[in-house]
Amino acid sequence: MTNAILTGLMLGGMYALIAMGLTLQYGVARIMNLSYGEFLIAAAFASHWLFTGWAISPFAGLALVVPLAFALNFAIYKLLLTPLVRRAPNRDALEVDSILATFGLTFVIQGSMLALFGGAYYSYSFLAFPVQFLGETVAANRLAALGITILLGLVLYLALTRTRAGTAVRAVAVDPFAAQLVAINVPQASALTFALGGALVAAAGVLVSTFLTFSASSGVVFTMKALIVVVMGGVGNMLGCLVAGLALGLSESLVASYVDPGLTLAVNFALFLAVLLVKPAGLFGRATR
Amino acid sequence: MTTFLTRRSALLAAATCAATLGLAAVAEAQTSIKIGYAISRTGPNTGGAAVTTIPNYELWVKEVNAAGGIKLGDKRVPIEVVQYDDRSNAEEAVRALERLINQDKVDFILPPWGTGLNLAVGPTLNREGYPHLAATAVTDRAPELAKRWPNSFWMLGTSADAAKTLVELLSRLRDEKKIGDTVAMVSIADGFGIDLSSAARPAITAAKFKLAYDKSYPIGTQDLAPIINEVKALNPDVFIAFSYPPDTLALTEQSRIAGFNPKVFYTGVGTAFPLYRGKFGKNTEGVMGIGGWSGDSPAIKDYLARHKASAANGAEPDRWASAVTYASLQMLQQAIERVGKIDRAAVIKDLQTGTFDTVIGKVKLENNMPTRYWWVGQWQDGEFYGIAPAKNEGARTAIVPKPAWVAP
Numbered sequence: 001m002t003n004a005i006l007t008g009l010m011l012g013g014m015y016a017l018i019a020m021g022l023t024l025q026y027g028v029a030r031i032m033n034l035s036y037g038e039f040l041i042a043a044a045f046a047s048h049w050l051f052t053g054w055a056i057s058p059f060a061g062l063a064l065v066v067p068l069a070f071a072l073n074f075a076i077y078k079l080l081l082t083p084l085v086r087r088a089p090n091r092d093a094l095e096v097d098s099i100l101a102t103f104g105l106t107f108v109i110q111g112s113m114l115a116l117f118g119g120a121y122y123s124y125s126f127l128a129f130p131v132q133f134l135g136e137t138v139a140a141n142r143l144a145a146l147g148i149t150i151l152l153g154l155v156l157y158l159a160l161t162r163t164r165a166g167t168a169v170r171a172v173a174v175d176p177f178a179a180q181l182v183a184i185n186v187p188q189a190s191a192l193t194f195a196l197g198g199a200l201v202a203a204a205g206v207l208v209s210t211f212l213t214f215s216a217s218s219g220v221v222f223t224m225k226a227l228i229v230v231v232m233g234g235v236g237n238m239l240g241c242l243v244a245g246l247a248l249g250l251s252e253s254l255v256a257s258y259v260d261p262g263l264t265l266a267v268n269f270a271l272f273l274a275v276l277l278v279k280p281a282g283l284f285g286r287a288t289r
Numbered sequence: 290m291t292t293f294l295t296r297r298s299a300l301l302a303a304a305t306c307a308a309t310l311g312l313a314a315v316a317e318a319q320t321s322i323k324i325g326y327a328i329s330r331t332g333p334n335t336g337g338a339a340v341t342t343i344p345n346y347e348l349w350v351k352e353v354n355a356a357g358g359i360k361l362g363d364k365r366v367p368i369e370v371v372q373y374d375d376r377s378n379a380e381e382a383v384r385a386l387e388r389l390i391n392q393d394k395v396d397f398i399l400p401p402w403g404t405g406l407n408l409a410v411g412p413t414l415n416r417e418g419y420p421h422l423a424a425t426a427v428t429d430r431a432p433e434l435a436k437r438w439p440n441s442f443w444m445l446g447t448s449a450d451a452a453k454t455l456v457e458l459l460s461r462l463r464d465e466k467k468i469g470d471t472v473a474m475v476s477i478a479d480g481f482g483i484d485l486s487s488a489a490r491p492a493i494t495a496a497k498f499k500l501a502y503d504k505s506y507p508i509g510t511q512d513l514a515p516i517i518n519e520v521k522a523l524n525p526d527v528f529i530a531f532s533y534p535p536d537t538l539a540l541t542e543q544s545r546i547a548g549f550n551p552k553v554f555y556t557g558v559g560t561a562f563p564l565y566r567g568k569f570g571k572n573t574e575g576v577m578g579i580g581g582w583s584g585d586s587p588a589i590k591d592y593l594a595r596h597k598a599s600a601a602n603g604a605e606p607d608r609w610a611s612a613v614t615y616a617s618l619q620m621l622q623q624a625i626e627r628v629g630k631i632d633r634a635a636v637i638k639d640l641q642t643g644t645f646d647t648v649i650g651k652v653k654l655e656n657n658m659p660t661r662y663w664w665v666g667q668w669q670d671g672e673f674y675g676i677a678p679a680k681n682e683g684a685r686t687a688i689v690p691k692p693a694w695v696a697p
Contacts, residue, residue: 003518011512110331118601119335119343121534121559123568125697130546139514139546211542212511213535215336217377221509249512256515261506262478 003136004257005250010138012249013146014208016242018222019229020153021200027236028173029194030091031081031098036201036226037219038109043069043205044214045113048122058126058206059144065206066199073198077191080105085187091176106219113216123213145207152203157238169193173236228268232275234285243283247271322359322631324350325371325395327385329402332377336534338402340562341425341610344600346399349618351599360626375401379409386413396631397621404428404480415440420637422621424614427451429484435657440637442654444613446662448481451579452488454664458677458687459527459553460496467689468552473502473525475516475540477532481558485531501525506536513539514547521549534559537578538568545572545694552690553577561608561666561673573668575691580609581666581675582649583683592648608666608673616647650682 018040025033033039046065050056056064084101088094127141160166171179172189180186208214208222229248233240251271252264275283326346329338350368357365371393375382382401389395390413398419400407407426414421415438424444428434431443462468472493476482482505493500501523506516513536520528521544528551530540537559544554559565560578569576582589592615596606606612623646624639625631644653652659663675667687674685 004515007512007514007518014511114331114335119330119339120604121336121340121538121562121564123538123564125542125568128542128546128697130548137547139543142512211539213538215339217332217335218535253512253515256506257519261475261504261510261513261516264510265507 002134004253006134006136006138007257008250008253009246010142010146010249011253012246013149014142014204014245015225015229015248016153016245017145017149017204017207018201019226019233019241019245020156020238021197021204022223022226023197023230023233023236023238023241024193024200025197026230028169029077029081029190029197030094030176031077031102031194032095033197034099034102034223035105035109035219036102037221037223038106038113039069039073039198039201039219040205040208040222041214041216041219042109042113043202044209044212045117045122045216046202047206047209048124051124051126058210062203062206065202069202070195070199074191074195076105076198077194081194082187082191085190110216110219117216119216121213121215122209124209126210128211139211141210145210148203148207152200153238153242156200160238165189165192228272230282232272232282234279234282237282237284240282240284244275321366321369322361322397322625323369323371323393323395324397324399325373325386325389325393326399327373327375327382327389327401328399329377329406330374334375334377334401334403334406337425337558340564340604340607342402342614344596344604344606345611345614345618348596348599349615349622352595353622359622360629361631362629371395375406377406379406382406382410383413386410390417390419397625397633397636399618400424400426408434411438411441414438418633418637420621420624420633420640422617422640424617425610427481427484429488431658432656439641439657442617442640442657444617444659445610446658446664448484449488450662451664452485452492454662454677455529455555456489456492456496456498458665458679459493459498461679462553462687462689463498469526470498471501471523471525472498472527472529473520473523473551474500474529475502475520475532476505476530477508477536477557478505479508479533481533482531485557489529489531498527508533510536514543516540517543517547517549521547525551527551527553528555529553530556531579532557532559534562534564538565541565541569541572541576545569548694550691550693554691555579555665560668563605563607566668566671566673570697572694572697574670575667575688577665577667577676577687577691578673579664579666580607581663581673582608582612583663583681584608584672584674584685586650586683588648588650609663612649616645616649616652619647620645620652 022036025031043065047058047061050061084097088097127144129140130137131140133143160170168184168189171184172186176186229244233244248268251267255263255267328343329335350370354367358367373385375385389398400423402425404426407423421441427445427448429447429449431447434441435443476486502520532540537556540556555577557579561580566573597603624636627639628635661681665677666673667676676685676687
């Protein structure tokens, strides 16, 4: 039992980590980023390249890849998405526009990765040894990823709830027009949040690459998973993201261990549906009137 | 000032153009052989196509053209390639093929990667009379398809044969008292896994093995630890996974971490990939998987060296369908050269009846299928050797029990 729960927590932590950036990008900047998974894979490739080519550990790689992703996403928001934001008459229109724009971006990023790395699978071994944790044997890389996820989630939660900038971000998430009235620079806050989301997905990509096999075309899997977690947790809510991710991971692991591994997907979707039926805005989402 | 074409001169001009085009087409057919293919450059099939198919197509074209081309009669003509991306999508693959046939007017077509896409393009290639050398398709319907589409050649055989050969090997190992009789089997809930597991299930029970665990997992499962933990608790002698490359790697990794080391450890697609050895190094020793090749044969060693020299970043071929794919290209070339002209019906006939000298040895097809396959391979000392069927030339003896996992 401990083992199943531990495995589930690690898997759920990974789901939460993957979704954290999207919940910021979608919930605050209101960009439905369909190329989200591609950014994750790009970071995984960067980490692979740093590790195999330059012997730079993925943890050190984080210090390199994450700021780079932040800058890149900031530039993408400023150059590519700002015109959409300006043009859109309301948030719904922006959502549709951003879906189309980032869908196009998917092909650009995927094409570049295919050109650079080819279509083959990539995988490398880092911290791939067993460790004893709570009396159970688990993989060190997954445990490390869980630890970093919790750390990131905690820092982010505190930043959003305890700092002035975080409060501004949350205000934009709730109502960008009202936020403007209290002198919050909404475009700036949106750009920074989008970039922060990009930095988070890069961190997820680096960590995930230590234990999952990936290829240039596997991004869409992560976009889908992140989307489910974000919607289930309540758009733009960090805590919801964490809870939804852990719930999915735990249910998957428990069902795989005690019922049948073939039913994990079914349970995922059943859980997703059940949450949406009871709370259409997600676990921690607030219903809009 | 404007001039108008009379109807007669317009007709004349059109006729002249048509005649010139016709002449050009004839002239072109003599100076090159147009070979077309649509392959998965994007989408979920990319991983397989990039390892097994694309490098071999490129290697073959490069080598043939370096040697002056394909021999037609008494002269050699170079290969001209037309290629498209099928985006791992059956409709797209068929559309691309129709374009290759009708617009590009290619002389021959190379098949796409994977069972699904080969089945999808089968009817088109049959209708248009192109030889179809399906080098990366494993299907139980192969014998039936070979009858229905006499132009199709199923180079990898049937999953029933794969499962049967694996169980025969296990029975022999049990007779030699090297293993007990508990088997745990997992499979991916997708084409390959479903086919293989439903062929293996009756074979395992018929051979009086105890199937202690038999479950499938959905494609894209990101943590296989629960499966390995449960299987480990059952302590089976044999672990069989009919898996795809990402799960093949994940299952192996998890088994190593959990310290699950059965006497026979067998994983599916991807075990024969160079990536597998790259990731697990010394820990590959004794791991069995689907496929294999005669690693000691000079032809294979030479092919391996040429592949490494040709592919991007010196990539190695996989140790199963890569060599078969390359052999199928050699067969196509030899058939065309024996026919001596672009006569697709005659080339199909030659493929059905001829004997071919290839990197996997002499190949003679029976009912459009090879008579010899490698079904079980094992990593031994850094090379993935074929071990079953044992009667195959170059078959190695299996290392059983599998050595313990070592720290990386």
